[in-house]
Each structure stands twice: as structure tokens, then as C-alpha cells.
Amino acid sequence: MAAKEPKGNPVHVRPLSKNSTARNGERALSSAQASWYVMPTAYVLMKCEDGTENRIMRSLAGSANITEMLPTIGHYDLIAKVSSSTIDEMDDIIRKIHRDEKVRAAKVLTMNDWG
Numbered sequence: 001m002a003a004k005e006p007k008g009n010p011v012h013v014r015p016l017s018k019n020s021t022a023r024n025g026e027r028a029l030s031s032a033q034a035s036w037y038v039m040p041t042a043y044v045l046m047k048c049e050d051g052t053e054n055r056i057m058r059s060l061a062g063s064a065n066i067t068e069m070l071p072t073i074g075h076y077d078l079i080a081k082v083s084s085s086t087i088d089e090m091d092d093i094i095r096k097i098h099r100d101e102k103v104r105a106a107k108v109l110t111m112n113d114w115g
Contacts, residue, residue, distance in 0.1 A: 039083050039084060039085055040083070040084055040085075040086070040087055040090050040110075040111075041081065041082065041083045041110075041111040042081075042082045042090060042094070042108050042109060042110045042111060043079055043080070043081055043082070043108075043109045043111070044079070044080045044082055044094060044097055044106055044107070044108050044109075045072075045076040045078075045079050045106065045107040045108075045109070046076060046077060046078040046079070046080070046097065046103050046105070046106050047075065047076050047077055047103070047104045047105040047106070048077040048078060048102055048103055048104065049102045049103075049104060052102040053071055053077050053078055055102065056078060056100060056102055056103060057069055057071075057078065059100065060080065060096070060097065063093055063096070065082050065083060065084045065089055065090070065092075065093045066080050066081065066082055066093065067081045067082070067083050068080065068081040069081070076105075076107070080097070082094065094106075094108055
């Protein structure tokens, strides 16, 4: 029998493992129920200093949270897909992008409702 999708905001639910319990108002789900859960995801558009695109791509390539990165044509030079299991991890990688002195501007497009 297929698990029914739980009602409510999926950001506040997490899979229930053998040794974990719900905390801080979270609803714990069985692994079958959590199969629909989508990790927080964002796309980061970056405008880079001329000629630094490859260096920026290499510097961010080692991050486990950046699942894709591609050069673009137009106003922005690079686009990165950032996924993480928590919003805090997402914030850390976005801060790393903003701190890079060769990234002149960055626009973050979130893909999930983190309510």
C-alpha cells in the first residue's frame, strides 16, 4: 500500500530513523511516508568579474551542496543549483558565494516553500 502524502509544510517534517524522535514540533515520518520529501533547493545566478568564471567554478566545485554549475550567456555568468538537507547548510553555501571577491552580484531563487 502506498504511503499517503502528509498534510502541511514539508520543511517541518523529517524521516524517522531507528534512533530519532520528533522534536520542536516536527512531525516524524516513516521512510515510506518521507519518500515524497524534497530537500531545500535554490538556484544562484552569479555575475562575475571578467575572466574569473572558471576560477569561481573550480572553487565552488568541491562543495557537496552544489549539485550543478553551468556558465550562462546574458546578464549573469554562472548558475549553480544548491541543495541541502537543512536551511542552515543552504545559507552557509550562499554566504560562501557572496563572500567571493570575484562575484560582483548574486541572485538567489528558492525552489521550496520554507514557511
